[in-house]
Every structure is written in C-alpha cells, then in structure tokens.
Amino acid sequence: MRDFVCKKIKNLKPSGIRKLFDIVNEIPNVISLGIGEPDFDTPWHIREEGIYALQKGRTFYTSNSGLEELRNEICEYINRKYNLKYDAKNEVVVTVGGSEAIDIALRAIIDSGDEIICPEPCFVSYQPCIIMSGGVPISIPLSAENDFRLTATQLEAAITPRTKALLISYPNNPTGAIMELEDLAPLVDVIIKYDLLVITDEIYSELTYEGKHVSIASMPNMKKRTILINGFSKSYAMTGWRLGYALAPANILKYMLKIHQFGIMSAPTISQYAAITALRDGDKDIEMMREAYNQRRRYLIDAFKEMKLSCFEPYGAFYVFPNISEFGMTSEEFSEKLLKEENVAVVPGAAFGECGDKYVRISYACSIDELREAIKRLSRFVEKLRCK
C-alpha cells in the first residue's frame, strides 16, 4: 500500500511536551506547574449565560463572522481598551479560539515560500502553522538579557526580500515578557520601511502587571498592516469554550473569513452568547484574577531569588522562565529529572524553540499552597544538583 500521509505533515516536529505529558500521567501526587491555562473556573455569570443559551435552544449556526451582537461588543471592548476603532461588520471574525485565528491569518497571507519572522521562544503552534500554510518560519532567538523583547536591529537583520510578515505575541507565552510603547516604536519604523504585515497574538493582554498593555495595532500607521488576535481563554478563564477573534482591515479580513467559512462555518454558538456577557460584565472578574496572578508572580520571583536561580522578571501572562543552564542539562533532561525525583512538572523551554533550551517554563496558574510546596521541592532539587 502507498504511504498516504503528506510529507509536509510527516516532517513536522512533534510537540515538545508530549513525552513529558505521558510520564506525568504515570505518577501520582504530581504538582503540575506545566499548565498553560487559568486555574480559575469560568465566572458563574458567564457560565449561566451559556446554560441559558442552551435552554433557549440557541443551538444553531451563527453567521460566518459570528453573532452581530458579539462583534459589536468586541469592537466596543477593543476601543475601550486600546482606543482602536474597528468596523464590526467588515473587520472582525469570531474564531474557534485564538488558535484558529492564527491559522487563518497565516493561510490568508502566505504564498508558497513566503518568509514569516517569528521570534522565539514562542507558542508551540506558530511555526507548524506557518509551515502547514506553505510558508518558511524565520526565527529570531530572543534572550533574557533583552528581557525577551524584540529589538529593531534583530528584526532588520532577519528581513529578506521574501519576508512577508512578523508574528509576535506579547505578553508572551512562555517567557512572560511584555513590549512597552518605547520597545514597539522602533519596531514600527522597520516594519513600515520594509512594508511588512504584523500578526499580533495578544491573548494574554489582560494579564499585564506593570503598566498597561499596548497593542502594536494602535501605533501610528499600523492598524492597516496588522492582524490583531485576541480571545476569551485567558482573560475570562474560558479555555474550553474555544472562542477567540481576529481584527484586521477589511481587505485582509475578507479573505480570512473565506477560509473560516469553508473550514469552520462558525464558532460555537453557545460560547458566543456567553462571551457577550463576559465582555459586558466581566471587568471585575479580570481584575480579581489579575490581582491573584500578580501575587503568585511576586511569590515565585522572590522564591527564585532566594534559590539564586537566574530569572528575569516577567511582567505578563502567567509564566516565569528561569534559566537552568548552570546545571549543565538540557531543558528536557532537567524537566524529566525534576519530575521523577520531586514530582514537580514543568515544561522544557526547548518546546518553545531551540533558544529556549536553557530555560524551563513554570506556570503560576495554581494556588499559593501548591506553589509553596512546589518551591520547597524545587529548591531541594536545585540544592542537590549544586552539591554534586
């Protein structure tokens, strides 16, 4: 029989967390700091709205781009937060999580061989999505010395005549890094100079702890060359609802919608109704969760200082990304050993790009009690390694 599977897919690197995931499930009493989703339940008033939608029998497709009422709320929200005006009719599509938005954005813009610049460490699906769309991912390795921020010099050095777009995500998973206004300004000059498009995944925007999140779309002359992606998973603890959205100029969004229409039809209807409530009444929920995350963030950073574990201070998302290179192990070796010896799960930095191999990702989407115990085990582990 022939081998039916497409070579492009076969050659895709498997996800770097699969192996660890299999081990974790074998061990009881693991404290997992490897979870990339909020530990909070979706706020009850939002769940209630989902239940109500079900009871009312709102179980049919919506229009391809999503419920009009939801698109209006999204535009209202983006305007309120970032002072950005989008047209709810022609510049928004509601997607199945931010993930789908990333996928359709890439597929809408990539011609075979186009280069997409993608700074690393970054979310695990960016590069595979670029490749699956026929593009060529060009990584820029970022480092803790620059607080994992992208500089204009780094960007300019990576640009070739085939470069079409830059794909960034701040606040960042896995590093927790953010980009402030003064970091974005020099980037914008380069982006405009080389006539690039920007895909910006701002799914963690609400989880910014120092200052306010700045969207690159709100920089002068950038809206028309930006695809802005956000969603409900992180800000409202709604991961399982699978709901996100993309905002883009009509002449680009039109084509993203085409892919969405043929591939997905419409995002889950019940989730869309719940999301309307989230945007209308969810500010206090965000506030409460942000404060809790921030307390845990400070708790971890302080613990790392005491452990003398080298770690830059993250200002966003819910991750810290300490440097483990002093132990002379790869991030995978370190994670596996930590899991086996102390029953603490973290994600090897290599899962987020080669340059992440000096680091591990630690999620603080868990309770202080868990963090306290995990820190105890981690510092015991680190001491042991240092004594060798």
Add this chain to the structure above:
Amino acid sequence: MNIKDRNKILALLEKDAKLTTKEISVMLAIGEDDVKKEIKSMEDEHLICGYHAFINWDKAEDDKISALIELKVTPQRGMGYDSIAKKIYEYPEVESLYLMSAGDYDFTVILKKATMREIANFVTTKLAVIEEVRSTSTHIVMTKYKEFGVSLADGKKDKRMAITP
C-alpha cells in the same frame, strides 16, 4: 498604611490565615515590617478578631446538627436590644448572634453544632425563658453547601490536563 493595602492584607488573611508575614509581604510588595506592624495594630483594634480553622463538621463523625433560631423580643426602655443580646450571646452554646433589620423577628441566633436533644433543651430551658423573649422559631440546617465563601459540595480536584502548551 493606606486603606487599600490594609484591605489587601485582610483579604489575604481572610482566605488563608496561615500565610506568613513574609509571604504576605512578598505577594503584596509591601515591606515585611510594615505588614507585621499593621497586623499587630489590627489585632489590637480587634479588627482582626482571631485565626480559626475552617472545618467542615459534616465530615467529622458525629450526629450533631446545626440550628438557626429566630427570636422575637421586647426591647427594654433605655437599653434597646443590647442588654437582651448580652443575655443571649454569653451562652457558650451560641456561635453567632445578629440583630436583624426587618421582618417579623428581631434576632438570628446560630447555635454551635449539638445533638437534637441538646438543642431542644437549650431553646426551651435557656432561650425561651428569658424575660424579654416573646417567641422562638427553630430551624435545623439540613445541608451546608457553602460557608465562608467556600463551596463544601465541590471537591478540590483540578479538572485540567496535567500539561498543556
């Protein structure tokens, strides 16, 4: 210390009184000495009135029950409700006592968990015979679903997958 920081300390302690002052100081980015001083002064003011374990007694093995009693009373000239309240809350059997704003009764009394016989005995021989008490109405708690902001019905189990990107 400003009210905002003070309330933040209280909010943390209310949820978890076992947090150390060092932990509170780190979590709120307030100096540890300031945290210590503030907690001490809130204790002195009796703003923080104690640190207790939060127990789901339904899980402890006993046949005791919780009761809530509505009391109708006749307030005393010149003394209002305070002197009657004292006659009630001084009993160790009484866990909480609230004067209510409206309705057809005045006090809500919550008793410490006890057997049915002990409760009946306390109500008839101690509460009902207080001079100013006009009537009592005793309610037995059947199931506690939530207390002190914690749901007792749902377990603590993490429903998430152990590792996700």
